Amino acid sequence: MADSGGYDDSPAKRRNNQDTAPKRRERSAIWKHFVKTSSSLAQCKTCGATIKTPTGTTSPLVNHLKQHPTAMEYRMTATGAPEKDQSMIFDFVHRTNPLSEKKTQALNAKVAAMVALDLQPYSFVEDRGFKELMAEAVPNYRLPSRTTLSRTLVPRLFDDTRKKVKDELSSAFEGGTSAVTFTSDMWTSRANESYVSFTCHLLTPSFRMKRFTLNIRHMELVSHSAENIARMLVEMCAEWEIPDGCRKYIVTDNGRNIHAAVRRLLWTERACFAHTLQLAIYDAISNTPSIDRLCKKARHIVGHYKHSSSAQKRLDEYQKKMGKDPLRLVQDVDTRWNSQYLMLSRLLDLKEAVSVELATSSSSIDGLCSAEWKEALEYLDALKPLYDATDVALCPAVEVVQPAAKVQEPQQCVQPSSDVWSAFDNLANSQVASTPLSTSEWEIKAYSEEALLKKDSDPCDWWRTVGTFRYPSGKALPQVLAHTSHFISKRACLFSGRGGCLCSEGAPPA
Structure with a gap:
């Protein structure tokens, strides 16, 4: 038995010293997401799962944290964890879970397709915003360089598509x-x-x-x-x-x-x-001096507002006073079809606001007189069917099939139709009288007398399900298309x- 002044090394004393000794501070930022329940166990703050931590290692905790990336990011931000601690955890998690080669190649192919489809420059992979977007979306994906894009990925995409x-x-x-x-x-x-x-x-x-x-x-x-x-x-x-x-x-x-x-x-x-x-429209304008002068004057007015921010601001204010949402005038462009129609249409929509603004401003721009406004309206009415026809021709859903044999007889116009589809419906609903046929003419004549399909019908579906069986020798006709x-x-x-x-x-x- 030790004397009272000596060192007491008994087991009871050692246990007492361990209980009263200050606990070692857990320095790893990973402990912001776990609670240490014992020397070898920790509980997840997100899901409550108990994780073993043998010998005090934190690797099992990091592996478990991969299951809660959103919660990890939120808690690190909300608790104000130092940026260095955050980056260490994120980098470690992502470094230990790299993308597979298959996934990397798939993402590279998508980046190359983005260049081709959106006409992007190769250098866009070096743009800060795009790099930050990809780092947020796929943190462990390394973007290809512009050289890799131009020399490898895009040429590969071209070769694959070509084949x-x-x-x-x-x-x-x-x-x-x-x-x-x-x-x-x-x-x-x-x-x-x-x-x-x-x-x-x-x-x-x-x-x-x-x-x-x-x-x-x-x-x-x-x-x-x-x-x-x-x-x-x-x-x-x-x-x-x-x-x-x-x-x-x-x-x-x-x-x-x-x-x-x-x-x-x-x-x-x-x-x-x-x-x-469009060539016919341009020829008609050039051969009608009054219309040509009207368009030049309208173009001059629109150009005034396009080049003067103060005039445009006043025009917007007048529109607001009239209880309308401000609209901008449309400038016509020679190489852009229908732009003249759109310019005059918008000018007529803003007739009152434009007239007031030009009359009250110190601008030297002359507005349209009442006769010119009337002429613009009449010209617009004349252009409307042509605008609709061009719009239909430009529609991606419209396929133009060469009518090699399906020819309608000329019909007398009973009343004018300014709507393209209305005119089409009139044709589709009309009946063509049949005439006596020779045997050799039967198939092609029967096809020409078929009722026209409705505008929302697909002629390819009709040929696939009906025409190819009804007119076997004429099924090559619809191959002439554009x-x-x-x-x-x-x-x-x-x-x-x-x-x-x-x-x-x-x-x-x-």
């Missing part, structure tokens, strides 16, 4: 597709570079419509002669293995050189309906806006 399109074309021709329609256009981009587009439209043997943009070719140092254009069209057909025996139709604009090129190839040519309609909106949109969309800034390095030369 897929070639396989689909080959399958269609082997299955019996005997006619194709091409759409082609030539234009100069905002970067002052010349391009030609080439798009293929076809109907598969199962009456499914297909459309493929086969090429956007840069016409580098090549004159736009009929001979050069014809050579390019032949080369592109050979490149995509379009059979020589396949009947070829082409829809183009009204340019003389491409007309001459198509005649050299002996293809069947059709002028773009919407393009021809998707009008796709032809038109190439010039308007692909190389305008962001596309206009693209360089020609990625486009194949002519």
Whole structure:
């Protein structure tokens, strides 16, 4: 037994010292999410689960915390944990749970597709906002560099898509597709570079419509002669293995050189309906001096508000005083179809506000007089059917099928119809009288006397379910088709806006 002044090393004394000794502070930030219940156990604050922590290690706690990423982020932020502690936990969790190779490749493919579909520059993967978005959405995903995008991912996407399109074309021709329609256009981009587009439209043997943009070719140092254009069209057909025996139709604009090129190839040519309609409108305006003067004056008024923020502000205030939500005037653009109609329509909508603002301001701009306002309204009424017709032609849901045999006899107009679909419904509801037929003419004549489908019907469905059985020798007729909106949109969309800034390095030369 030890004396009273000596050191007491008995078991009871040691236990007492352990109980009264200050506890070691848990320094890891992981303990903000757990409560230590014993030396080898901890309880999760989120789900209440008890986790074993042998020898005091925190690895099991980190692994468990992966199940609650949202709760982890909220608690770290709400408790004001130091940024260093937060980043250590997040980095550790994500570092211990890397993306699989399959998932990484899938995300890389989506980034490459985003470049192709949205006309994004390769450098967008270096933009701060996009990097922060991806870090938040997929923290353990490493974005590809712009070099990887331009040299590996996008070329791979191009090759894969090219192979897929070639396989689909080959399958269609082997299955019996005997006619194709091409759409082609030539234009100069905002970067002052010349391009030609080439798009293929076809109907598969199962009456499914297909459309493929086969090429956007840069016409580098090549004159736009009929001979050069014809050579390019032949080369592109050979490149995509379009059979020589396949009947070829082409829809183009009204340019003389491409007309001459198509005649050299002996293809069947059709002028773009919407393009021809717009040319007719421009010709009518240029040959009507009063309308031409009216449009120039309206354009001058709209330009005044587009270039003067103070005038625009006053115009907005007058609209508010009239109890209307402020609207902006629309500037017409020569290369944008229907923009003249939209300009006059909006100007008439704001007639009262524009007249008051111009009359009370110190501007030298002359407003329209009452006779000119009346003339604008009459001109707008005349343009309305043409605007509707162009709008229908541009609609992505409308397919233009060449009526090779289905021709309606001319009908006398009983009353004018300014609505395109109303006129169509009148035709669909009309009956065509039958005439005595010879046996050899029966099928094609019977087809021409079929009642027209309603505007919301799909002619491909009709041919697939009815026409192919009722008219077996005429089922090749609907293969002559073209998707009008796709032809038109190439010039308007692909190389305008962001596309206009693209360089020609990625486009194949002519």
